[in-house]
Amino acid sequence: MNTRFFTVPGSDRTYDRNIILAVLLISLMMSLLQVSSVNNLLPSIHSALNTTDSATQWILSGFTLAIGVMLVPAGRMGDLAGRSGMFVLGLGVFALASLGVGLAPNPLFLNIMRVFQGFGAGIYSPQVTGMILQYFQGKARAKAFGLMGLVVSMSVAVGPVLSGSMVALFGPDPGWRVSFFLNVPIAAIAMIASWRYLPFTHQKTRHHLDIDPFGMLQLVLAVLCIMTPFMSTASWRWYLLIGGAVLLVTWVIWEQKYELRGKEPMVSVNLFRTQSFGYCTAISGLQFLGSSSLFVVLAMFLQQGLGVSALWVGLVGLPNALASGYMAVWSGRHALDHGKSIQVFALATMVATTLLIILVAWGMMHHDWPIWIMSIALIPIGLGAGSMGAANQTQGMLDVPPSHGGAAGGVLQTVQRVSTAIGNAMITGVFFAANQEGHTADHWFQGFASSLVVVAVCVGAAALVALRYWRVSRNK
Known part of the structure; x- marks a missing residue:
């Protein structure tokens, strides 16, 4: 094979x-x-x-x-x-x-x-x-x-x-x-x-x-209700979140009973009882809750707080993307044997670098540090994110039966997208809340620093779960 x-x-x-x-x-x-x-x-x-x-x-x-x-x-x-x-x-x-x-x-x-x-x-x-x-x-x-x-x-x-x-x-x-x-x-x-x-x-x-149509309908409505409040400004949007949570619970109960009746559920709850898939899904969700919003608030801080052009903002992230691509390939070669340790060190690197970026932003604002310093500071984020992608995907799918590969991959991607939607709303909300008193460079920095602390907390939580997964696996 x-x-x-x-x-x-x-x-x-x-x-x-x-x-x-x-x-x-x-x-x-x-x-x-x-x-x-x-x-x-x-x-x-x-x-x-x-x-x-x-x-x-x-x-x-x-x-x-x-x-x-x-x-x-x-x-x-x-x-x-x-x-x-x-x-x-x-x-x-x-x-x-x-x-x-x-x-x-x-x-x-x-x-x-x-x-x-x-x-x-x-x-x-x-x-x-x-x-x-x-x-x-x-x-x-x-x-x-x-x-x-x-x-x-x-x-x-x-x-x-x-x-x-x-x-x-x-x-x-x-x-x-x-x-x-x-x-x-x-x-x-x-x-x-x-x-x-x-x-x-x-x-x-x-x-x-057996496509489990009722289970499909429940999950579709649940995801729709959970994601929409974080992507809309309508006053009634939070009622959808409550409905989505209820639908998600009823979907889990339905899938369990559907499987007990000898039928094939859309997603077997046994997937989440599988140590590797359960841990890696949680790790991925927490990581995307924070890391996916970093470049959103960075772009706003650089453009609106420091007056950096859109072209330069785009170029700032290029070394990060190249580093991420390189490490994704490297991680792919080692993820099977060392994936758990890669997850821990990659996430720890991302946390430390997120805090370093706050310092670099302060230096750019108060001491006119050149923008290329920010570009260099972002490289370890790329190294960590690229390593995590292949390691988490490989580890998460280790014990998933091929017959459920599409559903398992769909679950993992759905968790990532829901986390991204929630994270974008939460972290940009912190950014603007800390900046609401004014639009001076100092206020933009306060918003940026506050939002990056939240990013670091989310990614740090993912690192702790990854560390737990590593230790549990070593003790087996």
Whole structure:
């Protein structure tokens, strides 16, 4: 199974793991770019379509929510009905929606198409994890997850540059439209490559397909209710959070009873009883609660507090992204044997560096330190984040049966996205609360420092859970 080529039951074809991984990761990058590149396009979209503040917010939120509600159901459907088929279906929806976004005549149509873009990405993204779990084992699997981490890092770095280049080359309008049109040929090529190179197998016959529709509906509504309050300003939004918590509890009870009745639940609760998956899901959730918001508040502090240009703000994070990509590949080589210790030291590095960044920001404000010092200070964050990606993914999937790989990958990604939504609301809230007395450089620094302390606390909590996981595993 560790060799490059393999066959599957019922087929006389030979499949190439390297080509499969390339198809999966290129497609995954395409969906990730929709998050990192769109921020740069918002001014151009606003100018072209005269979007309101609410409509502009939903350009980002609609996509994120749509992915969040689709990940687990689509992952489980892939486990049951065939991952390659779901992968191609998701790519098709994503391509058509990207075309619709590019052709959007008004904000309403654009946001509807952005939601369908999210649905498409949410359908095919969990199949990536599922197929890596299905077709790769041992060190080959860890290496694949390392390359997956590299793709995530590259997407963060490339997205703003790519979208900015389209606007610079074609002008604000149609430059922003071209950025979305680019998805269409890439998705079409990925679909053709999928038909040619991916194994189209399924786990069960249609006669025995058990998709747990009520469980799916409950989880979709729960995730929607939990994420929406942190991405909206409506006065009634917190009632949704209460409803989401209730739905989540009833979903867990339903899944337990569904499994006890001899049926196949959407997500087996036994996954969370598995030490590796349970710990790594908790670690990932806590990490994303804090770390995903660091660059949001950094950009606001540099631009609004110190008057740094948007171009320089983008360039500041480039060494961080490169370091993250390098360490993702390195971690992939070592995650199987040393993943638990990598998790602990990576998170500890991120905590220490987060506190160091506060000192650097103080020096930039009071002693005119050059911006490149901040760029250097961010490199250890990239080293830690890149190491964590491959290590946590590999460790979390160690004991997950391949038959549940898509659902497990969907759960892990959903936890990350929910944590990101909550963290963004919480940490930016701290940033603005500490800065509410005025808009001087000192006030911007107070907001930035306060928010980074919260980031450090969240990542520190993840480090403590990782340390506990390491110790429990060593004592077994």
